[in-house]
Amino acid sequence: MSLVLEQNANLQPLHTLAFAAQARYFARVQNVQQLAQAYQKAQTDKIPLYPLGHGSNLILPEFVNAFVVQWMPKHIRCCAQTSDYVELEVDAGCVWDDLVNFSVQKTWYGLENLAAIPGTVGAAPVQNIGAYGVEFASVVQGVQIFDAQKGELFWLEASACEFAYRHSRFKVAAVQGGLRGHTFIVAVRIRLAKQGQLNFSYADLAQGPDAPKTPAQMAARIRAIRAAKLPDPKILPNVGSFFQNPVICRAQAQSLQAQYPQIPLYATPEPDKVKVAAAWLIETCGLKGWRQGHVGVSPQQALVLVHYGHGRVQELLTLAGLIQQQVKQKFAIELQPEPEYWGT
Ligand SMILES: Cc1cc2nc3c(=O)[nH]c(=O)nc-3n(C[C@H](O)[C@H](O)[C@H](O)COP(=O)(O)OP(=O)(O)OC[C@H]3O[C@@H](n4cnc5c(N)ncnc54)[C@H](O)[C@@H]3O)c2cc1C
The missing domain is CATH 3.30.43.10 (Uridine Diphospho-n-acetylenolpyruvylglucosamine Reductase, domain 2)
Structure with missing residues (x-):
């Protein structure tokens, strides 16, 4: 056809x-x-x-x-397995959370902390989706792409995708050595463990007497936490976190900590770099719940910008600019948007 x-x-x-x-x-x-x-x-x-x-x-x-x-294709195929792991090939059109559900129902380990992230499997490699201490990069083996310049379909090994925090080569333009512009992801290959350990690196995952014991229980807990913390885009349109958590040098982090002892800081794989919670920066600027016309900062979560309806995209861009300006003025930190803008 x-x-x-x-x-x-x-x-x-x-x-x-x-x-x-x-x-x-x-x-x-x-x-x-x-x-x-x-x-x-x-x-x-x-x-x-x-x-x-x-x-x-x-x-x-x-x-x-x-x-x-x-x-549109959205199938999940088992392409290899041993007593330790299973490998799945999943079409890009598959709903990400359907894949998570499929895997936790089989009691396979690896995707449970990524439950309830909206979107498709094809977009998961693009920003290397991550949540609750786990990133897509930890399970991916390869990404199948259609290269429009070559007119070819081929598999790219995970190591060639340059996955990092909310980043991959799929976000980088071809002139800068990236894959953006001429490639289209059509499938991914992931490896999940048949026996494994749950990742409790976020404190609230283990709280209470009924701490999760299986991938399905962990996914259920994460769904509950997310539902309580994040506005549902079907009710209040949003794109989840609007800004990435900025990564700053340790010296700057120490000087900020001296001024703001409660600033949330997280270790990164690089010993001299520290990640700062962008939500805290925005909240400390007094912007949580701030509304400007038809858009605003969610009263539930300062990192989420929301559209109250009947607004124009320019209003959102203006609000984002104001937040960036205030955070820069107060903390000398530049916030980078997480979603991609298709305008100029
Ligand atoms: C409420 C909410 C919570 C969220 N929570 C998280 C979270 O915890 N962690 C997280 O990482 N993200 C989160 N997000 C962001 C978003 O869900 C993810 O980035 C998701 O992977 C986007 O999927 P999508 O299919 O909607 O992609 P789209 O928004 O449609 O596209 C995103 C980018 O991927 C590209 N793309 C899409 N499909 C393909 C393809 N087949 N080939 C090549 N490029 C492609 C697009 O061109 C675009 O650049 C959240 C969003 C919302 C609304």
């Missing part, structure tokens, strides 16, 4: 911030042939092609002058 494309497509229901947005072209593709056709059309029209998952980490301008494409 050949590609069916929609012109001036409505993207409002296809991203969790739910601002009014249109794409020049939009298509849902079922296979590599259709994907190749979409890249050809984008090239002919001299516009970029943007892969779209569930739009839970995106800020869209009112008009996206691009060909926006969703990968």
Whole structure:
């Protein structure tokens, strides 16, 4: 079947911030042939092609002058197993949380702390999704991509993806050695342990008499914690954490700690670098719950910016700029947005 494309497509229901947005072209593709056709059309029209998952980490301008494409296949296949582990190949269109549910029901270890993260499997490698002490990088073996320049489908080993905190080569432009712009993730291969240990690196995971003992129980606990802490984007549109937790040098962290003894700091793999809780920085600037027109800082969680409805994306960008400015003024720290902006 050949590609069916929609012109001036409505993207409002296809991203969790739910601002009014249109794409020049939009298509849902079922296979590599259709994907190749979409890249050809984008090239002919001299516009970029943007892969779209569930739009839970995106800020869209009112008009996206691009060909926006969703990968629809969503199967989970077992491709190898031993007595210790199982390897799964999962299509990019699979709902991330369906994969987590599938794995914890089998009592496989590795994905339980990543329960309830919105979005698709195909987007998981892009920012190396992470939560509660676990990152996608800890389970991924390889990522299958379609390279539009070569017109080829191939597997990239995890070590070639340069996963780091909320980062991978999929976020970096081709001119800078990255994969962004000409590659589309169509599947991932992950390895999960058949016997394992739960990761309790966040204190609230083990609290109470009924501490989780199985991956399914851990996933259930994480779902409950997240539901209590984060506004549901279906009720109050948002993209989860709007800013990354900044990583600063130890000397700056020590001087901030002298001034603010309660500042939450976390170790990083680099001994001279420390991660700071962005939510605390925003809250300490007095911005938690701050509302500006149709957008605001969530009263529930200072790291989440929310759209109260009928707003425009520019309002959100202005609010984000104000937060960055105030945090910089008070702490000399630059906050970097976590979601990607498809505007200029
Ligand atoms: C309430 C809430 C809580 C969240 N909590 C977390 C959290 O705990 N941890 C976390 O890491 N994130 C979190 N997020 C952010 C978001 O859920 C993740 O980044 C998720 O992986 C995005 O998936 P998506 O399918 O919606 O991607 P989209 O938002 O559609 O796309 C995100 C990026 O990935 C690219 N992309 C998507 N699919 C493909 C593909 N097939 N090939 C190549 N590129 C692709 C897009 O072009 C875009 O650059 C949260 C978001 C919300 C709304």
